[in-house]
């Protein structure tokens with residue numbers, strides 16, 4: 001299989017079959033905590049990086065060859081080794097997959113392109129969207145996510161607010177905290193205000209526990225994470 005991996009058992013998604021929609025590290029961000037390494041630069045250009053017909057064919061084959069696991073799937077998850085919304089045929093692929101399986105579809109996205117109405121439209125038929133929001137102010141955003149030129153945090157926040165109005169499925173907002181960059185109390189208070197405007201079903205707080213490709217990217221200690229979890233309210237959990 002070239003584009004499908006797993007299924008893997010994950011704590012938050014259960015039994016999840018992964019699909020990648022881009023080649024290795026084609027992404028609009030170059031996050032300091034990324035486990036994929038530096039890659040060859042960022043892009044915000046949407047293209048059919050991988051032909052979605054090929055992905056759908058591969059998935060059909062997997063479902064035929066693995067009927068028992070297929071029945072037990074909790075999610076088919078678009079994430080993989082790049083940013084899935086960069087694939088311009090994302091919406092068509094979701095429609096195609098809905099015709100061949102009843103497994104719910106989750107999209108893990110860095111949210112960078114959500115300001116574009118066409119990207120939000122592409123996501124409407126998913127069941128769960130897990131967008132990232134690591135920082136809510138300029139400066140911190142550029143430091144932690146290192147976006148492609150032209151991507152602004154204000155536009156991402158507005159895109160998330162619009163997405164919540166348009167999308168009927170579940171939204172779990174993921175926040176990755178890195179020691180010394182975005183883990184100060186004033187920033188977390190601002191993040192709480194913005195999250196209140198977005199209105200996700202859940203907020204998931206995370207901190208890099210696995211080895212990251214860059215040296216000096218440190219996790220926030222558990223006590224601090226717990227303090228922020230309480231600050232963000234009852235729909236917030238640490239993962």
Ligand code: SF4
Pocket residue numbers: 025027028029030031033034035036081082083110
């Ligand atoms: S958004 Fe994901 S793939 Fe892209 S740089 Fe960040 S962690 Fe890596």
